Amino acid sequence: FVRGDAIAGLIITAINIVGGIxxxxxxxxxGLGQAADVFIKLSVGDGLVTQIPALIVSLAAGMLVSKGGTRGSANQAVFGQLGAHPRALYVAASLLVILGLMPGLPLFPFFALAGAMAGLGYVIPLRHNRALAAAEAQKNQEKANKVEEEKNSVKASLATAEIELLIGKQLSTRLLVAHQELVFRMSKMRKKFAQQYGFVVPEVRVTDDFAIPPKSYQIKVHGTVVAEYQMRVGEIMVLLGTRGVPDIPGEEIREPAFGMRAYSVLETFAEDLKRENYTFADNMSVLLTHLSEVIRNNLPQLLSYKDMKALLERLDPEYRKLADEICTSHISYPGLQAVLKLLLAERVSIRNLHLIIEAIAEIAPHVRRTEQIVEHVRIRMAQQICGDLSEGGMLKVLRLGNRWDLAFHQSLKRDAKGEVREFDIDPRQLEEFGQDATKAIRKHLEAGERFVLVTAPDARPYVRMIIERLFTTLPVLSHVEIAKGVEIKVLGTIS
Incomplete structure (x- = not known):
C-alpha cells in the first residue's frame, strides 16, 4: 500500500506536467518553453505538498516494520538497525552532497544534512557496538552466575542441617494453617535455650517430606534421624500422670518426649477435659515439646568449635586472656570444647563461662584427663547446679544405699597415686543395681516429682554412666556438689 501510494503520486505528478504543458x-x-516552465513548477509544488504526508506515512510504516521483529522501544530498534548497517547513512550523506553541488540548489542546507548523516553513521555504530559489548558481558556474567549457582546448589545438597524437622504430608497440611505460630514458637524456644544453657542452638530447618508416613514427623541432628513419632492428627493428647483415664472415648498412648502415660481423644472433647482439670496438648505443642527435649539430649553435638570460639570472644578481655593461656599451655581449644560438651551432656548450663574458665585454670596444671577437669568444674559450679535443679529453694534427692556405695567404691581401681584408672564392677551386680534403681526411680517419676540422685564423688561419673542408660534425664550429683545453704529433702534410698 505504501509503495503503491508513492507510485500513484509520481504518476499524478507526470500527468500534471504533461497536461499542464x-x-x-x-x-x-x-510558447512551448513558457508553458513547460510554468506548469512544471506548479506540478512540483503540488507534488511536494501531496508527497509530504506520503513521506510521513512511509517513514512511520518503515519504523513499525523495523520494530516488528525486535525487543525494546521503537527508537532502540531503529538506531540498532542503523548501527548494524551504517553504510545506508553514508550513502544518504553522499547523495545529499551531490544534490548540494547541483546548480540552483542551496549548498549549505544539503551539506549540513550530509554532515549530520555522516556523523550519525559514525556515532550510532559506536553506541551500538558498546551496547552489544555490554549485553555480551552481561550474558557472560549471567552464565558465570548460573554456573556458580549450580556449584553452590551441589554444595548445599552435600551440606546437612544441624537440626532438621521433617513433616509428613497430612501433618504438614495441618500445621500449615498455623505456620506463623510455629515459626514464632520455634524462635521463642531457641531464645529460651540460649538463656538456659548459655549458647545459641542452630536454627531448625523445617521440611515437608512426603516420603515418610503422612501423619508422622522425624527429627534429624546432623543428618541422622534421632527421633520420630506418628502423630494423631486432629486429636489432643491428655497427660495422665498418676490420674486415671478420663471417661471420654479415646486410646491410651505414650507421650513421645518423656514416654509418660497419655490418652488421645478428639479435639471436640477439649471443653470436657478442661472441666475435669486434665492437662492436654494439641499437635503443635506435642511436636515442639518433643523437639525441645531432643535438642536438650543432643546439646553436646550442637556445640560446634565455631560456637565455642564465639562464646570466648564475648568474654571480658581478662577472661579471654586467661582462656588463651590455659589453652596454649595446659589444655587445647578442642580440649576446652570437650569439657563444655561433657557439662552440656548432663544439662549443666555453660552460661557462666568465666567461672568454668577459672575452674579449669585451677585444675588443668595438675590433671590431664578431661573427666577429672569436668568433676572439678562441677564442684566449683555447685551453686548454679543446685539452683537450676531445686524447686522453691528445696532440692529433692534420692540417695544410694550403703550397700551400693560400698559396691561402687570397691569397683574403682586406683593407681599408686590414688587416682581412679578403671571401673570394674561384676555384671551380676550391675544388673541387680539396674533393677533396684529402676524400681526406686520410677516410683518417684510417676509421682511427678523432680529430684536428683546423690552418690559419692569418686563414683559419680560411673553411676551417671549407668543411670543414663535407664533414665536419660535424671541428674546425678555427688555429695560435694550440693551447695551450702541449699535445703535438702530426701525422698528415699536405692538399696
Missing amino acids: AIGYLRHGM
Whole structure:
C-alpha cells in the first residue's frame, strides 16, 4: 500500500506536467518553453505538498516494520538497525552532497544534512557496538552466575542441617494453617535455650517430606534421624500422670518426649477435659515439646568449635586472656570444647563461662584427663547446679544405699597415686543395681516429682554412666556438689 501510494503520486505528478504543458500551449497561447516552465513548477509544488504526508506515512510504516521483529522501544530498534548497517547513512550523506553541488540548489542546507548523516553513521555504530559489548558481558556474567549457582546448589545438597524437622504430608497440611505460630514458637524456644544453657542452638530447618508416613514427623541432628513419632492428627493428647483415664472415648498412648502415660481423644472433647482439670496438648505443642527435649539430649553435638570460639570472644578481655593461656599451655581449644560438651551432656548450663574458665585454670596444671577437669568444674559450679535443679529453694534427692556405695567404691581401681584408672564392677551386680534403681526411680517419676540422685564423688561419673542408660534425664550429683545453704529433702534410698 505504501509503495503503491508513492507510485500513484509520481504518476499524478507526470500527468500534471504533461497536461499542464498541453493546456498552456493549446488554450492559453503560450510558447512551448513558457508553458513547460510554468506548469512544471506548479506540478512540483503540488507534488511536494501531496508527497509530504506520503513521506510521513512511509517513514512511520518503515519504523513499525523495523520494530516488528525486535525487543525494546521503537527508537532502540531503529538506531540498532542503523548501527548494524551504517553504510545506508553514508550513502544518504553522499547523495545529499551531490544534490548540494547541483546548480540552483542551496549548498549549505544539503551539506549540513550530509554532515549530520555522516556523523550519525559514525556515532550510532559506536553506541551500538558498546551496547552489544555490554549485553555480551552481561550474558557472560549471567552464565558465570548460573554456573556458580549450580556449584553452590551441589554444595548445599552435600551440606546437612544441624537440626532438621521433617513433616509428613497430612501433618504438614495441618500445621500449615498455623505456620506463623510455629515459626514464632520455634524462635521463642531457641531464645529460651540460649538463656538456659548459655549458647545459641542452630536454627531448625523445617521440611515437608512426603516420603515418610503422612501423619508422622522425624527429627534429624546432623543428618541422622534421632527421633520420630506418628502423630494423631486432629486429636489432643491428655497427660495422665498418676490420674486415671478420663471417661471420654479415646486410646491410651505414650507421650513421645518423656514416654509418660497419655490418652488421645478428639479435639471436640477439649471443653470436657478442661472441666475435669486434665492437662492436654494439641499437635503443635506435642511436636515442639518433643523437639525441645531432643535438642536438650543432643546439646553436646550442637556445640560446634565455631560456637565455642564465639562464646570466648564475648568474654571480658581478662577472661579471654586467661582462656588463651590455659589453652596454649595446659589444655587445647578442642580440649576446652570437650569439657563444655561433657557439662552440656548432663544439662549443666555453660552460661557462666568465666567461672568454668577459672575452674579449669585451677585444675588443668595438675590433671590431664578431661573427666577429672569436668568433676572439678562441677564442684566449683555447685551453686548454679543446685539452683537450676531445686524447686522453691528445696532440692529433692534420692540417695544410694550403703550397700551400693560400698559396691561402687570397691569397683574403682586406683593407681599408686590414688587416682581412679578403671571401673570394674561384676555384671551380676550391675544388673541387680539396674533393677533396684529402676524400681526406686520410677516410683518417684510417676509421682511427678523432680529430684536428683546423690552418690559419692569418686563414683559419680560411673553411676551417671549407668543411670543414663535407664533414665536419660535424671541428674546425678555427688555429695560435694550440693551447695551450702541449699535445703535438702530426701525422698528415699536405692538399696
